Amino acid sequence: MRIVVCVKHVPDMASDPGFTADHRVDRDGVQGRLSELDEHAVEQALRVLDAAPDTHLTYLTVGPAAAAEALRRALAMGGHAAVHVSDDAIAGSDAPATALVLAAALRRLEPDLVLCAMASTDGGTSLVPAMLAEHLALPQLTFAAELTVEPGTATVRIRRDGSRATEELRATLPAVVSVTDRTGEARYPSFKGIMAAKKKPLETWNLADLGVPADQVGAGAARTVVDAITARPPRTAGTALPDEGEGGLRLADFLSGQKFV
Structure with a gap:
């Protein structure tokens, strides 16, 4: 079985980009990292690999040169190879264009199972997995809280936890699956894994390699445009209620006045 996990190099939110x-x-000048949500997709792929050692696991990303760092991080966790799609024309692409490029790369890789996180930590749209399934004409199982590839049946099964119900869904491989952060803790790369990742194959493809026209990607082809950005207002000091024996009453009056109770 061949698994491809789509990952993304994102700004570290702790660096305040x-x-x-x-x-x-x-x-520029902001520390980047493998998206934390992607680590859960990597972990699920590695669990399948642990159960079926003949599985071949590849990581795929789209982005500038620095995005290779995300691939090396994933390879340090485990897996066999990585593919980096990098082209100056891709800069500024929105979710539809990103999905277009990823789908072209996935056709070339011919995976049995495509795994994605439920969203990226910088974009947060949750659109790309469904768009990939549409481009590839594959079944999609999204927002999986648990994932199982049933041995010998070419079937993937997930559990999806909703606000009102828990669903169990199945699909015949090949399929596209997105997983949530409820699937369990992702493993940390070992020192041995970090050193081994440096020797694992990492190919770089461009748009010409994939047959994707440059005018279908980038900021010029984006279907969404950000017109303005407003900074979050600074936090103001809270209200202190001194307790001189009647703190509980003062707190109740304050909450009532704010219509919290």
Whole structure:
């Protein structure tokens, strides 16, 4: 079985990234990392690999040169190979264009199972997995809280936890599956894994390799445009209620006045 996990290199939210003049996330001078949500998709792929050692696991990303760091991080956790789609024309692509490029790469890789996180930590749209399934004409199982590839049946099964019900869904492989952060803790790369990742194959493809026209990606082809960005207002000091024996009454009056109770 061949598994491909789509991952993304994102700004570390702890570094407080800003925005450029054209309303894009300013990635220059900001520490990047493998999206935390992607680590859960990597972990699920590795669990399948642990159960079926003949599985071949590849990681796929789209982005600038720095995005290779996300692939090396995933390879340090486990897996066999990685593919980096990098082309200057891709800069500024929205979710539909990203899905177009990923789908072209996936056709070339011919996986049995495509795994994605439920969203990226910088974009958060949750659109790309469904768009991939549409481009590839494959069944999709999204927002999986638990994932199982049933041995010998070419079937993937997930549990999806909703606000009102828990669903169990199945699909015949090949399929596209997105997983949530409820699937369990992702493993940490070992020192041995980090060293081994440096020797694992990492191919770089461009749009010409995939047959994707440059005018279908990038900021010029984006279907969504950010017109303005407003900074979050600074936090103000809270209200202190001194307790001189009647603190409980004062707190109740305050909550009532704010219509919290």
